[in-house]
Amino acid sequence: MHNDCAECPADSPDDKVFAVFWETQSNCQNLVGNPHTRFLTHIMWSFVEPGEDGTVPSEFQYWSQEHIKDCILQLRMYEICIHDVYTLKCDVVVVVAYVRFGFDGIDIDDETGNMKGTHQDWLTHHGPVVVNYLQALRDGLDAIQRPDEPRYLLTWDEFPSAWDPPDPTNEHYTGCISFHEDYDGWHRCYEPRISALVDMVNVMFYNIDSGDWVYELVLKDTLPVKAAAVIPKNKIVVGACSGQGCVSDQPIGQEVYNAGNGSAFYRGSNVR
Structure with a gap:
């Protein structure tokens, strides 16, 4: 082009992602x-x-x-x-067949959180479900892999707040255990068993809606200290956004800044 x-180079765990x-x-x-x-x-x-019964539409x-x-x-x-x-x-999720349509893998965008359906505690009540279906997907993808093919990818999308330490006594912000009555918000605590089951974790910076200071906190503390403690850095991908791909107004130049940081310090970046 x-x-x-x-010729396309062979994949390696140290390849950068864009x-x-x-x-x-x-x-x-x-x-x-x-x-x-x-x-x-x-x-x-x-x-x-997928539908409520786990079937996948065509x-x-x-x-x-x-x-x-x-x-x-x-x-x-x-x-x-x-x-x-x-x-x-x-x-x-109960699906592996889609890879046979020519895709190289599956990205899981499970945006459930501390909501009524998870009894306001995602990690306890839905975390084990996630681990089970990710394991089933990993096993299924490996089973249909041909001898001459690279391993199918399995990736996970996660909220930047998932590593905020729980603090139930803080009246302003209780961390990753936050739950707002009558509002299913984007908060949950990260399930560390996910790290071993997936090839990459896309940290959804584009879901940050609290201003520049939160971006700085996530970049200087959340990712390098808290997330990297439970996810290898070569599996962390920084999710940036542009235009309508952003949930709310973002700091000026964040897509370039996040792409640069993702490449320099982590596996890479994902722009939406």
């Missing part, structure tokens, strides 16, 4: 025709949401699965060294 074709979260509903040419696409290592295609949310497959094929026609990972937005 763009007159600079080269991923994009692709949720556009039309015009794949915006991705395929952009010369900067050659710098990408992974594309996260979204979303697929189409992505909001748009046709055929469009995604066509876009992936266009990228591969140019021999771009990109891993295609589909994003599973879920509560309960």
Whole structure:
């Protein structure tokens, strides 16, 4: 592509990641025709949401699965060294078949938290469920891997607040155990067993909505001290955002800053 074709190198645990979260509903040419696409290592295609019975629909949310497959094929026609990972937005998952459609792995976007459905305690009541389905996915992906194929990827999305120490006596903020009555917020405490089951943990900086000082705290303390204590740094990916991919207004230049920090100190970055 763009007159600079080269053979794709073999994967290694120390490879840096520069991923994009692709949720556009039309015009794949915006991705395929952009010369900067050659710098990408992974594309996260979204979303697929399982039903309450665990079955997986045949189409992505909001748009046709055929469009995604066509876009992936266009990228591969140019021999771009990109891993295609589909994003599973879920509560309960029983699926491995989607990888057979040509994807290189699965990203789990389980955004449950300390909510009524988890009895206001995600780590106790839903954490074990997550560990079980991640183990089932890991086993299933390994089982369908062919001898000449690299291992399928399994990645996890996590909130930056998941490593905030619980402090039930703090009337202003109780940390990762926070729960707001009548509001299912984005708080939960990280389940450390996840680290061994996944290839990467994407820390969703784009869900931060508390201002510049929180960004500074996460970068200087949460990631290097608390998260890195339970996740190897070569598995941590910094999730940045741009435009409508941000939950709320973000600090100016955060996407560049986060991408740089992700590459310099961790596994890499994921921009949405």
